[in-house]
Amino acid sequence: MEEHQSLYRVSSSLVPFYSWRPPARPPDDSQLIFYPRPELYFDRLLSPELLDGTLLTSMTTKWFRQLQLDPLEILPLDYPRASATAWRVFWTASIPHKARTILWRFYHKKLSCRSRLHHIIPSKFPNPDCQLCGGVENDEHFFWSCPVKRPIWSTLASRFLTQPDALQYEHISQPAPRNIKVLPSLHFDSFTFVACAIIGIWRVHWKHVFDDTDFWPDEAAAVATAHLRRINREHSYKKK
DSSP states (O other), rough: OOHHHHHHHHHHTTTTTTTEEEESOOOGGGEEEEEEEOOOOGGGGGBBTTTTOGGGGGGGGHHHHHHOOOOOOGOOOOSHHHHHHHHHHHHHHHHOHHHHHHHHHHTTTTOOOOHHHHHHHHTOOOOOTTTTSSBBBBIIIIIOTTTHHHHHHHHHHHHHBSSSSGGHHHSSSSOOOOOOOOOTSSOHHHHHHHHHHHHHHHHHHHHHHHHHOOOOHHHHHHHHHHHHHOOOOOOOOTTT
């Protein structure tokens, strides 16, 4: 009997958390039935929408990513502001994977250029100077304005563009460049042209840094040309 009384006391202490159905006669262990009773604020878990009215069916990964984005007006002025169409071209283009990674870092000002490395690790990079020409090596200098690398763009533009002299830095510093066109006989677009030129410069630059070899502009142009010709063959084969 003492065991039954102590059991009653325990069950009474659980009433705020559980619904208890009292038995019709003195209870034994098999007749105590407890039913979970959730707190009132748990009712929201069963609602088809969030507190702000967003439907649960709208909670996709895309919705969550957009929720984390900062408004454009508070982002730095140099943050890439390309259109959705331009970014779609960036992600769907048939370019080498490494080129896409390099371009993403380039657009977001994350390149490992000497000026940035000097700012981050001045003890290892005591100056921001280009190892090829002695100028300050920022993002633009790394890929475009270095006088040692400029011939690469001239060579490639004369091979693949309808108007070689029209190529400017703004065409390579944003996704999906406008106002430049490749030759009509080619089966790739101007963005692919820029991406392959970028990877050619990148590869030969770091070969010069790590392997202590001479920087040959013709070698960078040859790397880019090999990528472009391979892509052109693949696209022309798909169209047959």
